[in-house]
Each structure stands twice: as structure tokens, then as C-alpha cells.
Amino acid sequence: MQKLSVAQARQTESIGQQVTLQGWVRTRRDSKAGFSFLELNDGSSMANIQVIADGELENYETEIKHITAGCSVGVEGTIRESPGKGQATEVQAERVILYGTADAESYPLQKKRHSFEFLRTIAHLRPRTNTFGAVARVRNCVCNSIHQFFQENGFLYIHTPVITASDCEGAGEMFQVTTLDLNGPPKAEGKVDFAQDFFDRPSYLTVSGQLEAETFACALGKVYTFGPTFRAENSNTSRHLAEFWMVEPEMAFFELTDNMDLAEQFLKRIFKDVLARCPEDMEFFNLRIDKTTLETLQGIVDSEFVRLTYTEAVKLLEASGESFEFPVNWGVDLQAEHERYLTEKHFQKPVILYDYPRTIKPFYMRLNDDEKTVRAMDVLVPKVGEIIGGSQREERLDVLEMRMAEQDLVAEDYWWYLDLRRYGSVPHAGFGLGLERVVQFITGMANIRDVIPFPRTPGNAEF
Amino acid sequence: MQKLSVAQARQTESIGQQVTLQGWVRTRRDSKAGFSFLELNDGSSMANIQVIADGELENYETEIKHITAGCSVGVEGTIRESPGKGQATEVQAERVILYGTADAESYPLQKKRHSFEFLRTIAHLRPRTNTFGAVARVRNCVCNSIHQFFQENGFLYIHTPVITASDCEGAGEMFQVTTLDLNGPPKAEGKVDFAQDFFDRPSYLTVSGQLEAETFACALGKVYTFGPTFRAENSNTSRHLAEFWMVEPEMAFFELTDNMDLAEQFLKRIFKDVLARCPEDMEFFNLRIDKTTLETLQGIVDSEFVRLTYTEAVKLLEASGESFEFPVNWGVDLQAEHERYLTEKHFQKPVILYDYPRTIKPFYMRLNDDEKTVRAMDVLVPKVGEIIGGSQREERLDVLEMRMAEQDLVAEDYWWYLDLRRYGSVPHAGFGLGLERVVQFITGMANIRDVIPFPRTPGNAEF
Numbered sequence: 001m002q003k004l005s006v007a008q009a010r011q012t013e014s015i016g017q018q019v020t021l022q023g024w025v026r027t028r029r030d031s032k033a034g035f036s037f038l039e040l041n042d043g044s045s046m047a048n049i050q051v052i053a054d055g056e057l058e059n060y061e062t063e064i065k066h067i068t069a070g071c072s073v074g075v076e077g078t079i080r081e082s083p084g085k086g087q088a089t090e091v092q093a094e095r096v097i098l099y100g101t102a103d104a105e106s107y108p109l110q111k112k113r114h115s116f117e118f119l120r121t122i123a124h125l126r127p128r129t130n131t132f133g134a135v136a137r138v139r140n141c142v143c144n145s146i147h148q149f150f151q152e153n154g155f156l157y158i159h160t161p162v163i164t165a166s167d168c169e170g171a172g173e174m175f176q177v178t179t180l181d182l183n184g185p186p187k188a189e190g191k192v193d194f195a196q197d198f199f200d201r202p203s204y205l206t207v208s209g210q211l212e213a214e215t216f217a218c219a220l221g222k223v224y225t226f227g228p229t230f231r232a233e234n235s236n237t238s239r240h241l242a243e244f245w246m247v248e249p250e251m252a253f254f255e256l257t258d259n260m261d262l263a264e265q266f267l268k269r270i271f272k273d274v275l276a277r278c279p280e281d282m283e284f285f286n287l288r289i290d291k292t293t294l295e296t297l298q299g300i301v302d303s304e305f306v307r308l309t310y311t312e313a314v315k316l317l318e319a320s321g322e323s324f325e326f327p328v329n330w331g332v333d334l335q336a337e338h339e340r341y342l343t344e345k346h347f348q349k350p351v352i353l354y355d356y357p358r359t360i361k362p363f364y365m366r367l368n369d370d371e372k373t374v375r376a377m378d379v380l381v382p383k384v385g386e387i388i389g390g391s392q393r394e395e396r397l398d399v400l401e402m403r404m405a406e407q408d409l410v411a412e413d414y415w416w417y418l419d420l421r422r423y424g425s426v427p428h429a430g431f432g433l434g435l436e437r438v439v440q441f442i443t444g445m446a447n448i449r450d451v452i453p454f455p456r457t458p459g460n461a462e463f
Numbered sequence: 464m465q466k467l468s469v470a471q472a473r474q475t476e477s478i479g480q481q482v483t484l485q486g487w488v489r490t491r492r493d494s495k496a497g498f499s500f501l502e503l504n505d506g507s508s509m510a511n512i513q514v515i516a517d518g519e520l521e522n523y524e525t526e527i528k529h530i531t532a533g534c535s536v537g538v539e540g541t542i543r544e545s546p547g548k549g550q551a552t553e554v555q556a557e558r559v560i561l562y563g564t565a566d567a568e569s570y571p572l573q574k575k576r577h578s579f580e581f582l583r584t585i586a587h588l589r590p591r592t593n594t595f596g597a598v599a600r601v602r603n604c605v606c607n608s609i610h611q612f613f614q615e616n617g618f619l620y621i622h623t624p625v626i627t628a629s630d631c632e633g634a635g636e637m638f639q640v641t642t643l644d645l646n647g648p649p650k651a652e653g654k655v656d657f658a659q660d661f662f663d664r665p666s667y668l669t670v671s672g673q674l675e676a677e678t679f680a681c682a683l684g685k686v687y688t689f690g691p692t693f694r695a696e697n698s699n700t701s702r703h704l705a706e707f708w709m710v711e712p713e714m715a716f717f718e719l720t721d722n723m724d725l726a727e728q729f730l731k732r733i734f735k736d737v738l739a740r741c742p743e744d745m746e747f748f749n750l751r752i753d754k755t756t757l758e759t760l761q762g763i764v765d766s767e768f769v770r771l772t773y774t775e776a777v778k779l780l781e782a783s784g785e786s787f788e789f790p791v792n793w794g795v796d797l798q799a800e801h802e803r804y805l806t807e808k809h810f811q812k813p814v815i816l817y818d819y820p821r822t823i824k825p826f827y828m829r830l831n832d833d834e835k836t837v838r839a840m841d842v843l844v845p846k847v848g849e850i851i852g853g854s855q856r857e858e859r860l861d862v863l864e865m866r867m868a869e870q871d872l873v874a875e876d877y878w879w880y881l882d883l884r885r886y887g888s889v890p891h892a893g894f895g896l897g898l899e900r901v902v903q904f905i906t907g908m909a910n911i912r913d914v915i916p917f918p919r920t921p922g923n924a925e926f
Contacts, residue, residue, distance in 0.1 A: 003716075005617060005684070022716040023684070024887050042715075043683025044617065072887040074716070100858070100888030107886050124675075124879040125886070127682035136683055140619040147610050154468060154507065156603040161917040162625065162668075162691045163638075163706050165924035175626075175661070177638045177668065179695045182648060182655045192645045198638070198695055198705065199924035205625075205640065212587075212917060212926060219590035220506025220599055221468070221486070228625045228690065232642045232661055242661065243626050252505075253466075253485040253537070395563070416587040416926055423570050423588070424487050424535040425563030454624040454675060461628035461662035463675060463879055 001076055005044035012088045014079045021049065021075045021091060022099075024128065027111065028067045036064055038096075040075065043127075046134055046280040050082065050090040051075050063098045069111060070102030070128070116450050123454050123463050131288070134281040135451055138274060139439050145273040146226060146247055146435075149266055155222040155249060160209030162228060165201050166413060174204040175232045175242075205230035210248050210430060211364075211417050214393060217250040217428050218420045224249040226435075234458050238447040241436060243456040250430035256366075256375045256392040259429035260352050263379050263388050264305045266433075267350070271297045274442055282442075290444020296382055297442065303349040310334075310356045310373065313342060320346070333360045339378075339385035351380045363403040365391040377431070384441050390431025397421035464539055470507035475551045477542045484512065484538045484554060485562075487591065490574065491530045499527055501559075503538065506590075509597055509743040513545065513553040514538050526561045532574060533565030533591070579913050586917050586926050594751070597744035598914055601737055602902050608736040609689060609710055609898075612729055618685040618712060623672030625691060628664050629876060637667040638695045638705075668693035672711050673893060674827075674880050677856060680713040680891050681883045687712040689898075697921050701910040704899060706919040713893035719829075719838045719855040722892035723815050726842050726851050727768045729896075730813070734760045737905055745905075753907020759845055760905065766812040773797075773819045773836065776805060783809070796823045802841075802848035814843045826866040827880075828854040840894070847904050853894025860884035 004019045023042030030036045034055035039048040053064050067073065074097040082090040104110075108122050109129065119126040126132040150157065163177050179198040180186065186193040194202045209225040216223045229246040249262065275282060275297055286294045308316075317328040317338055322345075326335045334353075343351045354377040355368060365374035375392035394400045400421055404411055411418060439451040449455035454463045467482045486505030493499045497518035502511040516527050530536065537560040545553040567573075571585050572592065582589040589595040613620065626640050642661040643649065649656040657665045672688040679686045692709040712725065738745060738760055749757045771779075780791040780801055789798045797816070806814045817840040818831060828837035842851035857863045863884055867874055874881060902914040912918035917926045 022889070024682070043619070070887045072889045099890065100884075100886070102886040109886075122879075122882075124678040124882060125682070127679050128887075133683060136619055136621065136679065140621075143620045144610065144614050147607065151607050156506070156599055157606045158599065158603075158916055159691070159708055161706060161919060161924075161926070163693075163919050163924055164926070166926055175640045175642060176645070177640055178645065179638060180645070182639070182641065182643065182645065185645060198697075198921060199919070200922040201924065203924045215587040215926075216590050216599065216916065219487070219588070220596060228622070230626075234661075243624060245622055416585075419585075419587060421563070423563070423565040423572075424533045424591075426485070426535045427562065453621055453679065456624060456626050456662070458661060459663040461624075461626055461664065461666045463624070463627070463629055463678075 004079075006040060006042045006047070006049045007044035009049050009079055009091065010045065010047060010087065010089055012081075015081055015089055017079050019077065019079060019091070021051075021077075023073070025067050025069060025071045025073055027069060030065065036060075036067075038064075038067065038073070038075075040073070040091075041133075043133055043136075046130060046137075046284055047087070050084065050087060051077070051093050051096070052090060053093045053096050057093065057096060059096065059098070064096055067098065068102055068104040068107070070107045070109060072099040073097060074099065116447060120449055120455070127453075130284065132450070134278075134284050135439070135443055135445065136453075137281050138278050138285075138443055139435075139451065141274050141277050142270055142435065142439055142442065143226075145270045148273075149269045150224045150249065153222070155224045156216070156220055158209075158213055158216045158223045158225055159227060160206070160212035160225045162206055163199070163203050164206050165199055165203045173231050173233050174207060175230050177203050177205060207231060208246070208248065208432065210250065210432065211414075213248055213250040213430065214420060214428065215416070217252045217430070218424070218426060221253070222249070222251045236458055238449075239437075239440075241448055241452060241455055241457060244452065245435040247433045247435060248430060250428065252426045252428045254392070254429040255427055256354060256377060256429060259390055259392060259431060260305075260307060260354070260377055263352070263377070263390065263431050264350075267379065267381075267388070268301050270438065271442070272301050275301070285443045292383075293442065293444045300350055300381065305350040305352050305379070306347045307352045307354065310353050313338075313351075313353050316346060317341065331357050331359065336385040339380045340382070343380040343385070344382045348382075350382075353378050353380065358403075361391070363400070363407045363409060364393050366394045367399050367403065375429075379431075381441065384437065387437055387441060388431050388433050390429065392427065392429040395421055395425045395427050397425065468507035469503060469505045469510075469512045472512050472542055472554065473508065473510060473550065473552055475544075478544055478552055480542050482540070482542060482554070484514075484540075486536070488530050488532060488534045488536055490532060493528065499523075499530075501527075501530065501536070501538075503536070503554075504596075506596055506599075509593060509600075509747055510550070513547065513550060514540070514556050514559070515553060516556045516559050520556065520559060522559065522561070527559055530561065531565055531567040531570070533570045533572060535562040536560060537562065579910060583912055583918070590916075593747065595913070597741075597747050598902070598906055598908065599916075600744050601741050601748075601906055602898075602914065604737050604740050605733055605898065605902055605905065606689075608733045611736075612732045613687045613712065616685070618687045619679070619683055621672075621676060621679045621686045621688055622690060623669070623675035623688045625669055626662070626666050627669050628662055628666045636694050636696050637670060638693050640666045640668060670694060671709070671895065673713065673895065674877075676711055676713040676893065677883060677891065678879070680715045680893070681887070681889060684716070685712070685714045699921055701912075702900075704911055704915060704918055704920060707915065708898040710896045710898060711893060713891065715889045715891045717855070717892040718890055719817060719840060719892060722853055722855060722894060723768075723770060723817070723840055726815070726840070726853065726894050727813075730842065730844075730851070731764050733901065734905070735764050738764070748906045755846075756905065756907045763813055763844065768813040768815050768842070769810045770815045770817065773816050776801075776816050779809060780804065794820050794822065799848040802843045803845070806843040806848070807845045811845075813845075816841050816843065821866075824854070826863070826870045826872060827856050829857045830862050830866065838892075844904065847900065850900055850904060851894050851896050853892065855890065855892040858884055858888045858890050860888065
């Protein structure tokens with residue numbers, strides 16, 4: 001007998017087929033006429049399929065009538081048109097196999113609505129709920145769009161290292177990786193002797209694959225990374241994770257305008273795909289989580305992003321008459337409240353800010369001729385503010401060295417990064433997008449811990 | 464003027480177009496007739512395109528005649544039919560822009576053949592060579608096939624955590640992750656006080672996402688992970704990395720035979736795609752690195768995998784008359800020499816061995832009714848031996864607990880894993896494929912350090 005997914009079985013084209021379905025029962029309801037309805041879900045879609053289990057089935061009294069939420073079953077039967085509303089099809093069971101029970105007393109997922117806080121404590125079971133099933137499907141859809149977008153545009157997927165000894169930039173917020181016995185590490189001259197550690201030196205978890213991605217862009221043209229990234233930041237907020245996934249495209253021969261064009265196409269592609277490919281899940285988020293999300297996403301897909309310089313933005317903010325918590329003047333880093341004013345109130349669409357003050361941006365961003373600003377760009381969207389950050393990279397060796405000295409970085413630590421400017425240097429650019437921020441934005445989920453399977457935050461590394 | 468990649472410009476359809484090309488010069492050759500040939504590469508293909516730079520160009524004497532290997536240039540010109548052999552097209556330059564020079568004295572990549580050992584010391588420049596450019600393209604192709612295969616078959620891509628406090632199984636070979644100051648960690652009762660570490664307990668880098676992937680399979684059906692995995696194993700071999708990428712599909716309602724079918728389809732798809740999508744790169748590997756690779760891959764695509772039990776395999780090996788370094792008898796773990804004998808000599812095609820002794824396999828593999836073997840499977844291919852390992856998982860709570868006790872594992876550490884068997888347990892199965900092993904197999908590269916951008920091995924975490 002043909003195995004179908006619930007999503008397939010819900011299509012009218014499946015009517016008349018003899019099939020096997022397998023999944024988990026969400027609810028059982030008994031009719032007074034002596035049969036039962038089982039709502040079956042297998043993760044292939046938000047919606048369940050209704051199974052009609054007749055009283056005549058051989059295990060009806062012994063098993064079927066005792067099925068509770070969470071039980072796993074196989075159903076052999078015929079798909080037919082459903083007389084009920086809200087569903088095109090249903091299954092008339094000829095056989096119901098009970099695989100696994102779920103004791104109604106102890107099973108943590110009961111029919112009532114559970115808080116997201118509670119569900120975080122059972123992260124191994126929460127994908128069985130409507131909300132977390134939908135998050136998993138949307139997250140998968142976004143990941144797939146990301147790969148498709150870059151592959152279709154001639155990018156190579158590159159794996160930059162997770163463990164690194166050379167990523168000095170973010171040292172304060174890095175996790176150390178070691179095989180030394182912390183209770184009695186080997187010492188040399190009174191200090192831990194890292195020459196005896198696995199990598200013969202202190203090593204850390206990466207905060208970004210950008211610098212390594214640049215080495216591949218400066219050899220092969222257009223590349224992207226998509227991997228886990230880490231921040232040992234003691235932030236207990238709804239927007240921070242210690243471990244998250246980041247996408248970082250890096251393109252040789254791209255200047256800032258090309259970078260902006262790519263970022264705009266990229267975001268639109270992701271949002272367009274999720275609207276087209278996950279309509280049921282997105283309806284659910286729009287209904288239950290954030291009533292503006294469909295409208296916001298469609299608005300972004302249809303809009304042309306505004307592009308203006310940091311300097312123009314500061315003028316607008318100063319003239320806005322808004323009372324911001326953090327005052328604005330040229331030279332300060334913009335806060336979420338400023339970014340949101342621009343994208344939500346003033347322009348009411350996505351905004352790409354560029355040419356930021358050199359003093360607030362990293363050493364690798366290309367210095368403008370005014371010597372006051374660098375070729376940075378941030379893409380701002382409603383509700384969130386910055387969703388993408390990027391820049392044209394400094395390709396001139398002397399300027400790069402000067403900028404490194406200015407930020408007290410030791411050139412020798414970056415010998416290989418500087419080599420890219422010594423040998424066949426090219427204009428190039430790139431940006432970074434945090435996967436969880438995008439999934440959060442799309443779904444409207446309030447806490448970032450609810451859009452990643454097993455969130456890592458201060459004090460949390462369970463599962 | 465339209466920007467084209469070198470790969471596009473090499474197509475005959477591009478003849479007659481006015482284009483801009485950008486890339487790196489591999490060689491310059493001057494004609495006595497007063498013009499120069501530049502071999503240009505931009506990473507889009509193995510092959511270069513030939514650029515003809517006339518002596519009349521304004522920067523011919525000042526710049527073009529000084530171009531050396533590794534210089535980056537932009538070329539504006541017309542694509543025309545090439546009179547030379549081995550190439551359909553060439554570019555008549557109307558303008559050559561020199562972006563970056565590469566001092567011939569100090570540029571480490573000279574025209575001569577460099578050893579792979581040397582190139583590992585300049586991992587930031589090696590993608591500029593033919594071999595490492597080809598490896599990057601093949602690796603990208605494999606990754607793309609992996610995602611396409613699973614997405615087309617209804618799998619959800621799941622990110623299992625990199626940092627974990629609960630992965631007790633491989634503790635001996637795990638990297639510890641910490642934010643404590645190793646030179647003076649806080650102590651409690653004379654021991655390091657991990658309650659003050661970032662995650663309030665000792666935490667590690669994952670050795671496998673399988674257990675976490677099972678939680679999603681047991682909710683959503685078919686899922687896969689594809690992410691970095693770590694082993695703090697002090698192995699300095701051509702087959703081991705401390706950090707590598709692993710693919711782990713996990714499927715609810717799959718038994719061992721379904722698992723075998725999937726693994727066979729999956730491998731064939733990867734090999735078929737790489738043959739179809741990277742023909743030039745694969746020709747190169749077949750010519751320069753391993754003269755059997757095209758034949759081997761095509762052979763696998765066309766073959767039906769042999770399936771036999773471990774017990775049958777041991778009988779075959781015992782009867783083979785071969786003198787193995789490690790003697791074979793029922794109960795021992797098979798060595799590469801045994802696996803290779805079966806796949807290369809005896810069957811001359813891929814072999815799936817299954818039903819291994821319970822004593823040599825992990826606790827989570829499903830116990831057979833004979834109580835001596837478990838539903839494990841290994842896929843063996845020529846040259847390499849095992850390329851995929853997997854199993855049907857033990858879905859019976861009591862049997863799983865018994866197996867854990869047998870292997871001295873503490874049930875409380877796995878409370879959430881056991882919950883999957885307490886509530887709606889289902890038959891399920893999965894397997895793991897090491898990305899680098901596959902890329903090594905496809906390309907024939909002898910050392911695994913040469914198929915990952917920045918290899919991490921004992922003593923090596925540079926870049």
C-alpha cells in the first residue's frame with residue numbers, strides 16, 4: 001500500500017486511493033454512533049487529517065478507544081471526500097496500528113495551551129506542537145531559499161572554521177575551546193601552558209566567518225558561508241543567543257552599491273518564498289502570533305528599499321521632533337529606536353543606511369575619500385531595525401594597516417588577511433544575516449529562543 | 464557593459480558580445496608581434512579564458528607588460544571565436560584595468576607545481592590554484608546535492624546544537640567550551656566551580672547531532688542535520704580532522720531496509736550530480752589525482768548495492784584465503800582491509816553490511832530478536848571502506864534502558880531521549896555521512912586536510 005504524508009493525503013487528487021499514513025494523534029473524539037475520529041499529524045503540514053475509525057475494527061475496543069493525545073499510529077485506509085468543512089479529504093480506516101502510547105497523566109503536552117516558557121523546558125517535545133512545527137517548517141524554508149538563491153546566482157558554499165586561534169577581533173566575547181584538564185592544567189612560568197593544549201595555543205569559537213570567506217572570494221569570486229557562530233555575551237534578552245546561525249556572502253569585484261542590490265534581492269527572495277511555500281504556517285503566525293506579518297512581508301517584497309547615508313539619516317532624526325531615549329547627533333551609533341523610526345514611521349519601508357562614521361565601525365570597512373566615513377551598510381526593516389549589516393571591504397594595503405593601527409590591532413596576527421591585499425587585491429564586499437533574526441521577523445515569535453531547536457543562552461545548554 | 468563570468472564567456476553563445484570580465488591572471492605571454500596573451504581565471508570554472516591585449520592599449524607598456532601571475536584585472540572587450548585549440552572563445556581586450564599587483568619575487572604561488580604540504584601553510588591562497596579551486600567547486604556541488612536531495616524528498620533541515628552539556632557518550636574525545644579564566648578559575652571545594660561557567664556546568668562541542676535530530680524526527684517525520692562536528696582525537700592521519708561537517712538524516716517510521724534504500728539513493732544522487740555538474744573539475748581529478756575516479760563513481764551510480772549481514776561477511780572473509788593483518792572472527796569490528804576486500808575484490812561494488820554484534824555498537828541501535836545482533840548498517844565503497852554508518856534506533860523503552868545499563872550509561876542523563884520512547888514512540892532510523900570523506904572519495908585527494916578550507920588537526924588552528 002502506498003505511503004502518503006498527511007500533506008499529500010489532504011489533496012483532493014488523493015481521493016479514492018488506498019494508502020498508509022503514519023503519525024501522531026492530536027485528539028480522539030468518539031461518536032455516539034459507535035465510531036471515533038482521530039486527528040492525525042505527521043509534521044508534513046500544519047493541518048491534521050481526520051481519520052474515521054469504525055467500531056468494527058478488531059482493536060477498536062482494546063486499543064483505539066484508549067488512544068490519547070501523543071500516541072503514534074499507522075493507518076491503512078481509503079481517502080475520501082470529507083463532508084466536514086475546513087478539509088477536503090478524510091481517511092476511512094481499514095486498520096489502525098498503535099505503535100506507541102502516551103500516558104495521559106504524565107505526557108507533558110496536554111490539549112490546553114502551554115506557555116512558550118514551559119515549552120522551552122521540554123524542547124525535545126515542543127516540535128510536536130502547532131507553533132513549533134510551524135517554526136521548524138518556516139526555518140527549513142528560509143534555509144532552503146538561502147541556498148537556492150546563492151546557488152542560482154553562481155556562489156560557492158564555503159565552510160569557514162568554527163574553531164579558530166586567529167580571530168582576535170571579538171576576543172572579549174569568545175568561548176575558549178580546550179582539551180586541558182581545567183582542574184590541573186599544565187603550567188609554564190606560573191601560567192597555563194597552552195603549548196600543551198590540543199591546538200598548541202589558546203583557541204576559540206568563531207564570531208564570524210567573514211575574514212576567512214574573503215580569502216575564498218579573493219580567489220573564486222562569489223562565495224557564501226552559512227554556519228554556526230558564537231557570542232559569549234552575558235545577555236539574557238529575547239534577541240540574543242550564545243550560538244546562532246549566520247549567512248555571510250562575500251563577493252569579489254562588488255562595490256557597495258552591488259552589495260546593496262544583492263542584499264535587497266536576497267531578502268525579497270526569502271520572504272517571497274516563505275509566503276509562497278508555507279502559506280498555512282504563515283496564516284497561523286498571522287492569526288496567532290503577529291497580525292501584521294503577512295502584510296509586512298508582502299510589503300517588503302513589493303517595495304523598493306530606500307537608500308540614504310548615515311549623515312542624511314541623522315539630519316532626518318534630528319529634525320523629526322521625536323523624543324528618543326538616546327539623543328542623536330553625528331558620530332553616535334544608531335539605536336533600534338532610531339532605526340525603527342526611519343523604517344516604520346518616516347519611510348514605512350525597508351531602508352539601507354550607508355557611509356557610517358569610521359569611528360564606530362570595524363577596521364576592515366573601506367574608508368571613503370572624505371576620510372570621515374566608511375563604506376558600511378545596514379539594512380533596516382520594520383519591527384526589528386537592523387537585519388543585515390555589511391560593507392565594502394578595504395582593499396588598499398596601506399589604508400588597511402593604518403586602520404588596524406588606529407584600532408590597536410596587531411598586524412602580524414592578520415598576516416594572511418593582509419596578504420589578500422598584497423597579492424592581486426580586488427574591490428570586494430559582503431554582508432551578514434543572522435538566521436534566527438530573520439525567522440523571528442518572519443514568524444513574529446517574540447523570543448529568539450523559540451526559533452532555534454535547542455537555544456544556548458547563559459545557563460542553558462540542556463539537550 | 465555586461466559583466467560575464469569566465470565560465471559564461473567560454474561558451475560559444477557569448478561570441479560577439481561586448482563584455483566586462485574580472486579575475487586573476489594565471490600567466491602572461493608576449494608575442495613578438497607586439498601584443499600579449501593573458502590567461503584569466505575568476506573561479507567560475509577550472510579553465511581560463513585567453514585575453515588578447517594589443518600593444519596599442521594605452522597602459523600596454525606601463526602596466527600590461529608588467530602583469531605577473533596573481534595580478535587582478537578587469538577586461539573590457541569583445542568575445543570572439545578562438546583560432547587556438549582547447550578553447551572555443553577568447554577576448555579581444557579594448558581596455559585592461561589593473562586592480563592589484565602580485566610581486567613576482569614574494570608571491571608564494573609561482574608557476575611551478577607546489578606540494579600540497581606547502582600549500583597547507585598558505586591555506587588563504589591555495590584556492591587560487593587549479594586543484595583547490597576544483598576542490599571548492601566539487602565540495603560546493605556535493606553540499607548543494609545534499610540539500611536538494613533531502614528537500615525534494617520532504618525532509619526538514621534542522622540545526623542541532625554545537626555546544627552541548629548532555630552528550631555524554633563521547634566524553635573522552637570532546638572539546639570543552641568555557642568562558643572561565645583558565646589561569647585562575649573559580650573553585651568550590653578544591654575543584655573548578657563550573658556553576659560559574661557560562662552554561663552553569665561543563666559544556667562541550669558536539670560529536671553528533673543524532674540524538675537531538677531524533678527528537679525532531681519523532682515529531683515531524685523526516686529531518687536532516689548538516690553541520691560541523693568535533694573530535695578531540697589526537698590522530699595525525701590523512702583521514703582525521705578535529706572539525707568536520709556531517710550530514711545526519713533521521714526518519715520516523717523507517718526501518719532498516721528503508722534506511723538502506725535511502726542511503727543508496729542518496730550516495731548515487733551525489734555522485735551523479737558531481738559527474739553531471741562538474742565535468743571539467745572531475746576530468747582534472749581523474750587526470751591528475753586519481754585515474755580511477757570517474758570510472759569508480761560511474762560504476763557506483765550504475766550498480767545495485769550488495770546487502771549482506773555481518774555474519775555472512777565474516778564467513779566470506781574467513782573463507783577468502785586472504786592474509787589480513789587483523790584476523791577475522793565473529794564478534795570483532797571489521798577493519799578497513801576487510802571492508803575493502805569485500806567491496807573491491809569480492810563484490811567489486813558498494814556493499815551494505817548490516818546486523819552487527821551488539822557488543823561493538825552503541826546503545827541506541829535496535830536489538831534484533833536473536834539478542835546477539837543490532838540493526839546497524841555500514842555502507843562500504845571501494846578505496847575507502849565505510850562511507851556511511853547508520854542504524855534503526857531502539858524504540859522500545861525497556862530494551863533501551865537495558866542496553867544503556869549494559870554500557871554503563873546513566874539513564875537520568877538521557878531523560879529527554881528516553882521520553883521519545885515514553886510518549887508516542889515510533890520505529891525510526893537514520894545514518895551519518897562525513898562530508899570530507901565523500902569529497903575525498905570523489906576527488907581522490909589523498910589527505911583529508913586538502914578537502915576542507917581551513918583544516919583543524921592537532922596543533923593546527925591557524926587562519
